[in-house]
Amino acid sequence: MKSIQIGFIGLGRIADLHYLGYNNNKQAKVYAVCDSNLELAHIRKKQWNAEKVYTDYHDLLADTNVDAVEILTPHSLHESMTVAAAYAGKHIALQKPMTIDLKSASRILTATTTAGKIFKVTDNYPFYPPIRLARKIIDNGDIGKPIALRIKFIGGGSGGWHVPPEAWQWRIKENTESGGVRGLDTFDHGHHLWTTAWYLCGGVEKTAGWIDSIDGIIDAPSVMMWKHKNGCYGSIEFVHLPSLTIPCKYYANDEWMEVSGTHGIVVIRRCTGSIVKGPVVGVFTNKGWKNYNVPSDWRLGFVGATHNFINAMLGKEEPMLKGSDAREILRFSIAIQKSARLNREVYTQELDSRFPSLYYVCRHREELKAKKPKKSIAERLGLSANFAKYAPQAKELTQQFIKRYNPEAAKQWTVTIALHIKKEGGADELLYSIAINNGVLTVKEGTLPENWDMKITAQAGVWAAILLKKKRIEMAYLQGLLKIEGKSEEALRLRSAFGI
Numbered sequence: 001m002k003s004i005q006i007g008f009i010g011l012g013r014i015a016d017l018h019y020l021g022y023n024n025n026k027q028a029k030v031y032a033v034c035d036s037n038l039e040l041a042h043i044r045k046k047q048w049n050a051e052k053v054y055t056d057y058h059d060l061l062a063d064t065n066v067d068a069v070e071i072l073t074p075h076s077l078h079e080s081m082t083v084a085a086a087y088a089g090k091h092i093a094l095q096k097p098m099t100i101d102l103k104s105a106s107r108i109l110t111a112t113t114t115a116g117k118i119f120k121v122t123d124n125y126p127f128y129p130p131i132r133l134a135r136k137i138i139d140n141g142d143i144g145k146p147i148a149l150r151i152k153f154i155g156g157g158s159g160g161w162h163v164p165p166e167a168w169q170w171r172i173k174e175n176t177e178s179g180g181v182r183g184l185d186t187f188d189h190g191h192h193l194w195t196t197a198w199y200l201c202g203g204v205e206k207t208a209g210w211i212d213s214i215d216g217i218i219d220a221p222s223v224m225m226w227k228h229k230n231g232c233y234g235s236i237e238f239v240h241l242p243s244l245t246i247p248c249k250y251y252a253n254d255e256w257m258e259v260s261g262t263h264g265i266v267v268i269r270r271c272t273g274s275i276v277k278g279p280v281v282g283v284f285t286n287k288g289w290k291n292y293n294v295p296s297d298w299r300l301g302f303v304g305a306t307h308n309f310i311n312a313m314l315g316k317e318e319p320m321l322k323g324s325d326a327r328e329i330l331r332f333s334i335a336i337q338k339s340a341r342l343n344r345e346v347y348t349q350e351l352d353s354r355f356p357s358l359y360y361v362c363r364h365r366e367e368l369k370a371k372k373p374k375k376s377i378a379e380r381l382g383l384s385a386n387f388a389k390y391a392p393q394a395k396e397l398t399q400q401f402i403k404r405y406n407p408e409a410a411k412q413w414t415v416t417i418a419l420h421i422k423k424e425g426g427a428d429e430l431l432y433s434i435a436i437n438n439g440v441l442t443v444k445e446g447t448l449p450e451n452w453d454m455k456i457t458a459q460a461g462v463w464a465a466i467l468l469k470k471k472r473i474e475m476a477y478l479q480g481l482l483k484i485e486g487k488s489e490e491a492l493r494l495r496s497a498f499g500i
Contacts, residue, residue: 001159003025003026003027003028003029003070003309004027004029004067004091004313005029005031005065005066005068005336006022006027006028006029006031006032006034006066006067006068006070006428007030007031007032007033007034007052007061007063007065007066007068007069007070007090008030008032008033008034008044008050008069008070008071008072008073009034009035009057009060009069009070009072009073009081009085009095010034010035010070010071011033011034011035011037011040011041011044011072011441012072012164012166012167012169013163013164013439014072014095014112015044015072017068017250017299017302018072018093018095018122018302018306019125020299020302020306021302021303021304021306021307021309021310022048022306023048025310026205027310027314028068028310028313030048030049030238031050031051031052031065031066032050032052032053032060032063032065032066033045033049033050033052033053033054033065033311034047034053034054034055034056034057034059034060035055035208036055038053038054038055041053041054046219048317052065053060054226057081057084058084060113060114061084061088061090062088062371064264065314067090068072068090068091068092068093068252068309068313068396069085069090069091069092069093069117070093070095071085071092071093071094071095072095072124072258073095073144074170074171075099075100075174075182075188076100076107076174076177077181077267077341078095078097078099078100078104078257079096079099079100079104079107079108080099082099082108082111082112082119083107083111084439085402086111086114086115086119086181087111087115089115089117090117090121091117091118091119091309091313092112092117092118092119092121092250093120093121093122093305093306093309094108094120094121094122094194095122096121096122096123096192096321096326096370097121097187097188097326097329097330097333098121098236098323098327098329098330099303099330100174100182101334102327102330102331102334102351102352103242105326105327105330106327108323109323109324109327112323113323118309118312118313118319118323119260119319119323120308120309120312120319120320120321120322120323121304121321121323121325122302122306122321123191123192123195123305123310123321123329124192124298124304124305124324124474125192125193125194125195125196125199125271125301126196126199126297126301126320127300127303127304127305127307127308127320128271128298128300128304129295129296129300129301129304130221130268130270130271130280130281130292130293130294130296131196131199131257131268131271131301132270132304133199133281133292134200134257134259134266134281135199135200137202137207137266137281137283138201138259138261138266140262141263142263142266142283143259143260143261143262143263143264143265143266143283143285143286144261144263145232145261145262146200146230146232146259146260146261147231147232147233147261147262148233148234148235148259148260148262149197149200149228149232149233149257149258149259149260150194150203150236150257150258150259151196151197151233151234151235151236151237151255151256151257152236152237152239152240152255152256152257153189153193153220153236153237153238153239153253153254153255153257154244154246154253154254154255154275155218155220155238155239155240155241155246155251155252156240156241156242156244156245156246156251156252157241157242157243157245157492158244158245158246159246159247159248159252159273160246160248160249160250160251160252160273160377161247161249161250161251163251168184171184171188172184172217175187175219176455177255180371182337183218183219183222183337184217184218184219185218185219185220185238185240186209186211186219186220186222186224186238186333186336186337187219187333187337187495188334189251189253190238190333191330191333192328193236193255193327194332194333195256195321195329195334195450196343197226197228197234197236197332198325198328198329198332198378200259200483201230201232201234201259202228202229202230202232202344203228203229203328203332203348204226204227204228204229204234204335204344204346204348205226205227205228205229205349206226206227206299206333206335206347206348207225207226207227207332207335207336207339207345207346207348207385207473208224208225208226208344208346209222209223209224209225209336209337209339209340209488210222210224210340211224211337211453211491212225214240214242215242215292216413218240219238220238220239220240221237221239221240222236222237222256222339222340223235223236223237223238223239223369224236224336224339226332226336227427234293240384240485246273246275247271247273247274247275248273248274248298249297249298249299250272250273250298251272252273253272253273253438254270254271254272254273254274254276255270255271255272256268256269256270256271256275256276257271263285263286264283264284264285264286265283265284265285266281266283267281267283267284268280268281269282269438270296272298273298274296278291278392279291279292279293280292280293280296280323282305283345286408286409287397296303304329306319307424308320317460326443328348330405331348331351331352332348333473334351335347335350335351338351343451344360345360345364346360346362347359347360349363350363356408359393371372387459387461387462387464387465387481388401388424388425388459388460388461389425389461390460390461390464390465390468390470391424391425391426391427391459391460391461391464392425392426392464393464393468394421394427394430394460394461394463394464394467395427395428395430396475397463397464397467398421398430398432398463398467401498401500402441402443402469402498403436404498404499405441405497405498406443406496406497406498406499407439408439409439409493409496409497410436410439410493410496410497411439411440412438412443413436413438413439413440413493413497414436414437414438414488415433415435415436415453415454415456415487415493416433416434416435416436416449416451416452416453417433417434417435417436417450417452417453417454417455417490418432418433418434418449418454418455418456419431419432419433419434419448419455419456420448420455420457420458421458421459421460421463422454422458422459422460423446423460424459424460424461425460425461427460427461427464427472430445430460431445431446431447431448432444432445432448433447433449433452434446435449436497443476447483452486453486453487453490454484454485454486454487454488454490454491455480455483455485455486456483456484456485456491457482457484458481458482458484459481459484462481462482463478463482467500473491473494473500
């Protein structure tokens with residue numbers, strides 16, 4: 001079968017990494033190269049054994065031998081080049097970010113959808129083996145439901161490979177022309193990290209951010225937070241250390257990440273560079289640490305992304321990032337920038353609203369209304385609440401409480417608990433002897449143990465309210481509504497063992 005003929009548009013530093021997936025690939029080869037720098041174009045032609053050289057991308061697109069293009073140019077050129085490539089009937093792999101604003105992204109989606117060819121936005125991070133492993137660990141349920149994602153980015157003053165000055169010049173120029181909203185770290189490189197957050201924990205609902213600069217050029221230090229649609233929270237810290245040399249074969253920066261779930265934590269210890277040594281991925285659960293030494297060369301993400309493009313053109317798999325996903329990630333990125341600029345939370349959907357400020361006000365009011373307490377201060381403090389109304393449910397709730405016992409959370413725990421629920425509001429007195437011996441549960445109803453480590457005493461209504469999660473056990477204890485005798489510290493383990 002004839003190999004797919006690829007045309008490269010833009011031959012700067014990043015092109016070295018995009019080429020790797022085509023090197024010695026029988027399914028696709030670099031046929032043509034294009035750059036405004038003719039000397040550089042001829043160098044790439046020789047390096048990659050390409051057949052054609054162009055300095056005008058329109059001429060490359062007019063070449064009927066070109067089946068697909070890799071667009072690796074400044075962000076502000078993405079739309080015009082991608083739309084032209086779509087009209088020329090080429091498959092397209094567009095270097096991240098998709099473009100510079102959401103209207104531009106929508107125009108790109110319209111053109112590429114109409115063309116009916118493969119279109120993807122290339123981001124290497126979802127194909128970086130440690131990140132893919134972390135996603136598998138999360139999908140397998142090894143750490144439970146994700147609760148929080150934390151990312152650390154470190155940029156240094158030196159280290160890594162040589163980056164031509166012009167590669168920084170166009171980035172600084174675009175950032176300046178945008179009024180500082182397309183930062184070198186938080187917008188350009190930040191796309192990798194917003195993509196990672198999306199890949200590991202799903203779409204984002206709202207953001208909050210602070211962006212500063214130590215030199216007026218680099219947009220760091222910066223701190224951002226966001227909330228995923230599934231309820232998981234994310235945070236990131238960008239730090240630039242001008243006197244630090246980063247151990248890296250590529251750009252002078254590194255990242256590490258962790259996702260905390262209900263049952264454990266997965267950690268990715270390095271990404272672009274190699275500041276943190278040891279196993280690249282670790283998982284911590286009740287069983288302790290389990291470490292993985294998977295391949296962790298940053299370039300492998302680019303190889304995987306290129307193979308995905310080739311396989312998508314061959315009909316073997318879906319492209320990633322699809323245009324709609326890339327637009328969602330761009331919206332997340334722009335929301336971060338807007339949040340820092342306005343010094344307020346920004347909902348990602350407000351960016352697609354005809355009246356963004358009105359959308360924000362209405363959505364914010366809805367959230368405040370949902371959070372507004374419907375009880376008086378005294379009731380919220382538990383000082384005037386009528387818990388007796390819950391008393392009739394005490395026995396049934398206690399039986400459910402016992403059934404919720406999780407032996408995994410009580411391993412190596414040996415304790416004898418006396419549970420005394422006092423008669424109230426038509427509910428009879430309840431007595432329980434609860435014994436846990438290295439995770440094995442034994443319950444006797446109708447009697448209290450003669451020798452106990454801890455004794456819990458409460459009125460039936462208060463106990464029922466605690467089990468209904470209408471009253472926190474800690475607050476009930478502090479207010480004297482629940483009495484704990486003996487080894488009161490053992491009560492802390494009731495949460496994990498019985499989900500109380």
